[in-house]
Amino acid sequence: MSKAYVVPPFKIKMVEPLRKISRKARIQKLKEAGYNPFALRSEDVFIDLLTDSGTGAMSHFQWSAMMQGDESYAGSRSYYHLEKVVKDITGYAYVLPAHQGRGAEQIVIPQLVQRPGMFFISNMHFDTTRAHVELAGARALDVVDDDCFDTEKYCPFKGNFDLVKLENLIKDKQPENIAGIIMTVTNNSAGGQPVSLANMCAVKKMADHYGIKTIIDGARYAENAYFISVREETCKTMTIRQIARQMFDCADIFLMSAKKDGLVNIGGLIAIKDDEQLFKACRTYMVPMEGFPTYGGLAGRDLEAMAIGLQEALDKHYLAHRIDEVRYLGDRLRAAGVPIQHPTGGHAVFVDGGKMCPHIPYHQFPAQAVVNELYIEGGIRAVEIGSMMLGRDPDTRAQLKSHLELIRLTIPRRTYTYTHLDFVADCLIAVYQRRHTLKGYTFVYEPEVLRHFTAVLKPLE
Numbered sequence: 515m516s517k518a519y520v521v522p523p524f525k526i527k528m529v530e531p532l533r534k535i536s537r538k539a540r541i542q543k544l545k546e547a548g549y550n551p552f553a554l555r556s557e558d559v560f561i562d563l564l565t566d567s568g569t570g571a572m573s574h575f576q577w578s579a580m581m582q583g584d585e586s587y588a589g590s591r592s593y594y595h596l597e598k599v600v601k602d603i604t605g606y607a608y609v610l611p612a613h614q615g616r617g618a619e620q621i622v623i624p625q626l627v628q629r630p631g632m633f634f635i636s637n638m639h640f641d642t643t644r645a646h647v648e649l650a651g652a653r654a655l656d657v658v659d660d661d662c663f664d665t666e667k668y669c670p671f672k673g674n675f676d677l678v679k680l681e682n683l684i685k686d687k688q689p690e691n692i693a694g695i696i697m698t699v700t701n702n703s704a705g706g707q708p709v710s711l712a713n714m715c716a717v718k719k720m721a722d723h724y725g726i727k728t729i730i731d732g733a734r735y736a737e738n739a740y741f742i743s744v745r746e747e748t749c750k751t752m753t754i755r756q757i758a759r760q761m762f763d764c765a766d767i768f769l770m771s772a773k774k775d776g777l778v779n780i781g782g783l784i785a786i787k788d789d790e791q792l793f794k795a796c797r798t799y800m801v802p803m804e805g806f807p808t809y810g811g812l813a814g815r816d817l818e819a820m821a822i823g824l825q826e827a828l829d830k831h832y833l834a835h836r837i838d839e840v841r842y843l844g845d846r847l848r849a850a851g852v853p854i855q856h857p858t859g860g861h862a863v864f865v866d867g868g869k870m871c872p873h874i875p876y877h878q879f880p881a882q883a884v885v886n887e888l889y890i891e892g893g894i895r896a897v898e899i900g901s902m903m904l905g906r907d908p909d910t911r912a913q914l915k916s917h918l919e920l921i922r923l924t925i926p927r928r929t930y931t932y933t934h935l936d937f938v939a940d941c942l943i944a945v946y947q948r949r950h951t952l953k954g955y956t957f958v959y960e961p962e963v964l965r966h967f968t969a970v971l972k973p974l975e
């Protein structure tokens with residue numbers, strides 16, 4: 515069904531004009547950007563689906579709360595407002611703000627690594643999380659269910675841990691060498707795919723058995739809770755908040771990029787269930803890294819906007835519309851034969867670039883080729899999630915081969931209409947129809963860490 519059927523539960527009160535430059539100009543701008551859309555100026559982009567991170571629209575409640583921000587350096591009223599909201603949602607005892615998700619990661623992850631040679635296990639580490647694990651001297655291992663690599667197979671929870679792989683890995687590496695189990699909900703890197711509550715509970719049970727801490731990397735925990743509410747039989751009568759609370763019961767630590775389900779343009783969170791010693795260690799480390807513990811790298815007004823945004827993101831009408839926009843774009847593409855991760859996840863449609871361009875090998879980045887062609891076609895900016903983003907093995911420096919070569923069409927929250935998405939679908943379908951003509955890429959400049967942000971590429975002949 516490719517009908518748009520969830521009426522937006524909001525009306526628009528402020529607009530930002532969009533401009534589409536000519537095709538000739540787009541070809542030139544892409545070349546100047548080193549064939550890396552991260553280097554494009556946003557004013558040269560017509561519809562920006564690079565990320566859903568910090569790109570959403572705030573409500574008038576958030577904008578008015580910002581006027582009430584308390585900009586005191588220490589003990590800000592806005593901190594206590596945020597703390598109350600986060601405690602209510604999570605049931606956790608300790609709350610620290612951070613400037614964004616990676617700010618939270620840089621504080622907490624090093625505290626969990628007691629010595630060299632430790633491991634974190636996740637369904638799938640997000641790229642900055644993986645980077646912080648490696649910077650802390652540990653290694654990041656993924657044990658997502660293999661269903662997530664079969665883009666055509668319908669599974670309600672493609673973000674789930676493979677519990678057998680998880681237990682084998684714990685035994686293989688020894689429980690005392692596991693610094694933590696990170697539940698990424700939703701699973702960003704595999705299509706914003708949800709993790710079921712049953713799976714999270716099973717992971718928690720196993721972690722408790724082996725004495726390992728569990729961490730929710732929950733940038734999109736509210737979207738995950740929505741999927742649970744519509745897809746998990748035992749949860750259908752529960753509210754989104756009740757489901758979220760049960761998710762948090764499955765972990766000891768919550769790290770969040772509030773730029774996603776916090777509905778703010780900047781912000782992050784650390785919440786700790788009951789480990790006072792860990793909280794104190796984080797609080798101490800925060801001062802030189804993020805700032806005094808009651809502002810964490812943010813202005814008081816940002817804390818206010820986050821406190822309101824976290825609550826709005828748990829509204830089921832908001833979530834139903836948000837998830838339906840993603841579903842709609844996915845259905846339009848599928849109807850035209852474009853291979854996508856099915857079902858669509860919470861924040862993005864993931865197009866299978868490996869299937870679309872089997873003539874381009876992984877080390878020439880097939881998904882990057884589609885991303886670049888889509889910009890030329892319609893001024894649409896998407897992002898590669900594949901071998902280009904995965905990078906090299908930190909020990910051998912060999913190019914790693916991603917399980918999937920994906921093009922992520924990320925939908926900002928409360929920002930684009932179904933009509934914008936129709937235009938995106940039309941452009942991508944046009945690219946799909948000329949997919950055989952696309953060419954791979956190689957590096958002109960390749961940074962060592964998180965290379966995809968600043969790399970310079972050139973097309974291969």
Ligand SMILES: *Cc1c(COP(=O)(O)O)cnc(C)c1O
Pocket residue numbers: 567614615616617640642643698699702731732733734770771772773774781782
């Ligand atoms: C975005 C994200 C992060 C990092 O957050 P930033 O706010 O971008 O620093 C970490 N984990 C997941 C799952 C994310 O989606």
